[in-house]
Amino acid sequence: EILSQKKDELSGEVYFIFQHAEEVHPGGAQEMVKAGVADHLDLCIAIHLFSAMPLGKIGLASGPVTANSDRFDITIKGKGGHASQPEQCIDPLVIASQVITHLQSIASRHTDPAERLVLSVTMCHAGSAYNVIPDTVTLGGTVRTFRKEVRANTEALMETIIKGVTEAHGASYDFDYRHGYKSVVNDPNVTELVRQAAENLWGKDQVFPLAPMMGGEDFSAFSERVPSCYIALGAGTGEMIYPHHHPKFMFDEKALSAGVKLFVNSVYFILHSRESISMKIN
Incomplete structure (x- = not known):
């Protein structure tokens, strides 16, 4: 007007x-x-x-x-079973906890401290009973960066960590990393x-x-x-x-x-x- x-x-x-x-x-x-x-x-x-x-x-x-604003989903596929017999299972919850911990090292140990990088796991879904180890765990979260090189390096490191941790325990995974807003x-x-x-x-x-x-x-x-x-x-x-x-x-x-x-x-x-x-x- x-x-x-x-x-x-x-x-x-x-x-x-x-x-x-x-x-x-x-x-x-x-x-x-x-x-x-x-x-x-x-x-x-x-x-x-x-x-x-x-x-x-x-x-x-x-x-x-x-920042660049990206999203990711991770599915960790183990082998479910009764909670009283964990030796017969491949526990995806234990694996997921290790994946979450190791992902934090991308910012603290694999990226220049002068760079701005945030990697947050904000979702974790698994299980439906107290006495059952589930087959799968799904994780989700966000990655925030400024430089495209840091963005690409973070995505590659995430897959390297997820692959290494899951294979070490005999599990498998799906990893979906989606670029969001620049x-x-x-x-x-x-x-x-x-x-x-x-x-x-x-x-x-x-x-x-x-x-x-x-x-x-x-x-x-x-x-x-x-x-x-x-x-x-x-x-x-x-x-x-x-x-x-x-x-x-x-x-x-x-x-x-x-x-x-x-x-x-x-x-x-x-x-x-x-x-x-x-x-x-x-």
Whole structure:
């Protein structure tokens, strides 16, 4: 509405992207890029609210912002039997516990400590009775990385460990590693323009450097295609902070109007000359 009222003052085109399925792999952004939504874009900006940040604070990073976000499933196939006769079984639970432990060595012993890597086993399912050793155990989890070399090396090491541990106990396995969202990478030039627009609105004290986050974000489909800037906007309520995806998650709705102002002023700043830096739309 605001930009439509001032369309005669804009020296360019502005597209609004209403993204679907942000939390469901492969992600709505990737589907939209494949459909051609980004074909005519010169750059793209996005805002994400963060309840852990003070209201109105703006976090900006030049370069990587979020991590590659991958998923994996592991099925360990043993030989079930009665719990009182474990010697007649190939216990997949014992094997799974060793696999979980050894997988943690990928980050601690096989990866440069300066690299950012998270490998978390978040699911383990097996058995249905107290006195029965099950046939199989299924494990699942996530891997977060920034560099493609670390991403590929982690996947290869995981299979090496799983194969070695299961074969040592006479078991077999299935391993399914699925690449998810890529890392969001902010373009330095677009980020600088957004930074100046934000400082013009609220002053330098409201803008701070944003450290790379291990979370995943499918906006990477756009940032991979065109120069982009992913912005963190503080939406804290000042009360007890519950993390995102928590059932009691809450944010201050005043952040919504702040986001609109930042979007509109960023558009004006990007589409006009640097002499227009004093322009401010309230």
